[in-house]
Amino acid sequence: MVETYDSRHPGTVKVFFVVSEDVVTSIIIGNQTVSTGRGYQFYIEDHVAEQIDKCELVIDGLTPKLVVKEGEVIHEPEKTEKELEIERLKHELEQLENAD
Numbered sequence: 001m002v003e004t005y006d007s008r009h010p011g012t013v014k015v016f017f018v019v020s021e022d023v024v025t026s027i028i029i030g031n032q033t034v035s036t037g038r039g040y041q042f043y044i045e046d047h048v049a050e051q052i053d054k055c056e057l058v059i060d061g062l063t064p065k066l067v068v069k070e071g072e073v074i075h076e077p078e079k080t081e082k083e084l085e086i087e088r089l090k091h092e093l094e095q096l097e098n099a100d
Contacts (some may be wrong), residue, residue, distance in 0.1 A: 002066040002074065004042040004057055012043040017028045017057045017064075024057055040064040 008031065016028040018039040021026055028035050029049050035041070040057060044066065048055070054072035058065050068074055079087075 002044060002048055002068060004044055006042065008043050011046055013046055013049045014041060015044050015049060015052065015066075016041045019057075027052055042066070044046055048074055051075065 008014065013029060014031050014033065014073075016033065016035045016039055017024050018026045018028065018035060018037045020037070026035075029052065031088060042064070048066075051074055054069055055066050056069050058067055
């Protein structure tokens with residue numbers, strides 16, 4: 001299952017699935033887009049939005065969910081050296097803050 005969000009967070013983008021007669025007829029992606037049709041909207045991570053063709057919308061009870069299609073894989077972007085260093089420093093800071 002793909003993680004979805006109800007509101008915008010850093011690194012996410014709005015996705016709207018237009019539904020007609022219980023079938024997804026189109027997918028609109030972008031934080032500035034506005035749909036006038038009926039459907040389901042949530043936010044997903046940017047790299048997932050770039051691979052939206054590998055996903056499908058499923059309704060589990062009353063809850064819409066986004067899942068990866070069978071046989072498909074969502075590829076995570078590789079982190080830069082700067083991003084890895086930021087993560088390392090954040091972890092180190094957290095350890096220092098929680099030390100006795």
